Structure formats: structure tokens, C-alpha cells
Amino acid sequence: MAESTSGSLFERIGGEAAVNAAVELFYRKVLADYRINRFFDNTNMEEQITKQKAFFTMAFGGPNSYTGQDMRNAHARLVKMGLDNSHFDAVMEHLGATLVELNVPADLIGEAAAIAESVRSDVLGK
Amino acid sequence: MTNLKIGEKIYSCEPEETVLDSLLRQDVDISYACKKGTCQSCMLRCTDGSPPKESQNNLKDTLKSQNYFLACCCVPEHDMAIRLPDQSEIFSEGTVIVNELLNRNTILLIVECHDILEYKAGQFVNLQREDGLTRSYSIANTPQETKTLEFHIRRLPGGKFSEWVHDILKVGDKLSVSEPQGHCFYIPERKEQGILLVGTGSGLAPLVGILTDALSHGHSGNIHLFHGSSEKEDLYRIDEMRQLAKKHENFSYTPCISGGNLVDGFEAGRANTVALAKVTDLKGWRVFLCGHPEMISQMKTQVFLKGVSIDDIYTDAFLVAAE
DSSP states (O other), rough: OOOOSSSOOHHHTHHHHHHHHHHHHHHHHHHHHHHTGGGGGGOOOHHHHHHHHHHHHHHTTTTOOHHHHHHHHHHHHHTTTTTHHHHHHHHHHHHHHHHHHOOOOOOHHHHHHHHHTTTHHHTTTT | EEEEEEEEEEEETTTTOHHHHHHHHHHHHHHHSSSSSSSHHHHHHSSSSSGGGGGGGTTOOHHHHHEEGGGGGGGOOOOOEEEEESSSSEEEEEEEEEESSSHHHHHHHEEEEEEEEEEETOOOOEEOTTTSSSEEEOSOOHHHSSSSEEEEOOOOOHHHHHHHHHHTTTTTTTEEEEOOOOSSOOOOOOOTOOEEEEEGGGHHHHHHHHHHHHHTTTSSSEEEEEEESGGGGGOOOHHHHHHHHHOOOEEEEEEEESSSOTTSSSSSOOOHHHHHHOOOTTTTTTEEEHHHHHHHHHHHHHHEEETOOGEEEEEEEOOOOOO
């Protein structure tokens, strides 16, 4: 991962290359987690990977065009299936573990986690 | 300023303008969403050479090699000829030169066809009867060498096309062959990479093609082929594959029978289950899955969890036409 003290989090964390490195590691953790993998049944893997890339770009504060309403719409089906705080926590756990595995400095992980945390209420439709 | 040619029409592209913006400005109906290379919904194909490199970021290798690109990330360096996804298919005429049974329900159909330089083993084409009845079949050989296309066509009860091929079509007859489609084929790069091939029924067709292609390119990594069916009688080319495994040290072949009978020389169980049990370390491998859609979707997740990158997983699922 590239390290520098200036620029956006997205740039400091390593930009698109960092997203690409993180996405498969993260998605494997999610699919292997019995607490949350049922939400990913019947999904097309390529489409999921594309969505995970968008997720990481967002968490890294990179260029993305998602609004709170998009987050609500995209997760509405899952909320009906029972998506709640415990599942969101599990995803946050995998996000952190992925970035640790990639040797991202702790302060940058903290910034990314804070951005991801900021969409919690939209994702859970609250 | 550069020109974009689509069919017979020419569109202008301003300096610094992307292909997507240029076509939208000139009212070309084209699908798009994110405009930043993530969603890939504006993927087009360049038909006269390679598109700019940055327009192919994050596309699958097989798409790159066929000059697909993302219109939203493409600022043309020179004039480009472009194919939109919905442009109608071009068919060429083929002549049947072999039509013989491979086993009790699958026919080997060999069609002689001109101009098939671009066709790759493992891709599929649409075959069309004179009255317009059309079905997709995978290419089972490396067409460049023989100037012919090989297909394995299984008889489906009540299947209009497959019954016609089995019962009526004969050597010397004509049929129409579309341009090649699909991204399930071998790219002669990373030759030391392990390759796992798993297929059910006539899903062997694309896999045999890919295998032949890989071996002829001198692929040096291990190649494992698992071919499965419920009964032994529905497998085919068993001896041929065994011979090939003797000839090539890096190639191994495992026929699998899932119907419950134990047969000497065959593994009991589904091909995908047997493959996962036998090949335990799949990290960094290239995987090709062909045949039953359910097998493919399960296996895709399983090999991904075992460390195969999503970009290294190629699939060809059989979809049976509703008749």
C-alpha cells in the first residue's frame, strides 16, 4: 500500500489498486461467514464483486455516486430478510480484518471504518 | 477530432471526449450507468484493432483479447470501428463433414466453414437450420488448424434442434454458423498456472477444445480434467483422454460416475465434488466449468473460497431452450 501524508484517504490508501486487492479477500471472508452468507445466496458473483468494488471505493472515500437513498433501495430486500445491526457489525469486522491483512496503517483503517459506519442507518433502512 | 464508425454510420468524437459521451451526444441508444468504469454496462467491441489500454482496465483477459472496451473510459487515439452489443448477428454457411455418435446420446458434428480464424476453442456459436431454428453449441476443437468446427450434440428428448441433428442432418448438408461468442477460452499467458477443467455431459466439448489449445501452446502447469455423468454410458472419449494423459506428464484425467454404481477405473461421485477432494490447493489456478448450471454456480463459489481469483474463473452453462 502506498503511504503518504497528504491527499484523500482513497489516494493515501492506494487508490484503485488497493480496492482490487481488498475486494476478493473481503468477499471470501463474507461468503465463508455463516452469520451473513445467506444474504449472498442467489447472487451473481461477478455482479457482487463489482458491487464490492463500489463499496470499497466508497469506504476509502473515493469517487462514487451513491446516495443514502441508493443504499436504502439496494438493501431493502435484505432488510426484509432480517438484515440488522449484528450483520452490519459482521461486515465491519471483515472490512477491518481485510485491511489489516493488507497491512493498511491503523489510522487509515479507522478512517475507512468511520466512512463505512456512516451509511449504517441507510443500509438498515432506519 | 476522431471518427467512430458503427455499421455504415460515422460519428465524430471531440478531443478529450469519451466514446460514451460522443455517442450519447449524437443520440446513439447505448446502455450505461456509472460512467467511471465500475459497472461495465457500456462495454463495446472495437472491430479494427486494439482500443486504448485504459479503456480495458479490470476487464477479463478473454474480453481484452477480443478488443472489448468500456466506452466511458475510452478517449480514442485514432479512428475506431465499433460494434454495439445489439447489432444483429452475421451468419456464414457451413457444410457437415462428419456426423457420428460419440456415445448412446451424443453426436460428434464436424462442420466445414470458411473464415473461422477468429473462432476459439471453448467459445460457442449459434447453429441455424434453414427455417431459422437456432441453438447454441460450444466449439470442441481448435478451428484454426483444421478449418472445421467440432460440436458435441446431445439428444434432448423433444429437443427440436438436437433431434433434427441426430435423425435427419447428414454429411453434405448445409447449416448456418454465427460468429463466435462467449469468453470461456484459453489465453496463452501464465503458462505455469494450474488449470482445473470440470464438466458434466457434453460440457466436455468446450473443455476438450480448451485442453487441446492449452497443450498445443505448450502450457507447462498441471492440467486436471474431471468429466462426470450419472452413468458410464453417458461419458465419452474416455480412451482418448487416457491416452492423452499418458502422453502429457502435466495432464491428468478423471472420469466420474455419480449414479451410484462403482466401476473400476472411474471415480464415484459428482465431477465437481471429486475435483474438490482431489485438487486441494487451488490458489492461483485457472478454472473452467462447463455443463449443468447448478453445478457451475456451486462450484464457482467453492473454487473462489479456495483461493481462485474471480478473474480466473471461466464458465459455460448449458441453458436448455424452452420448446
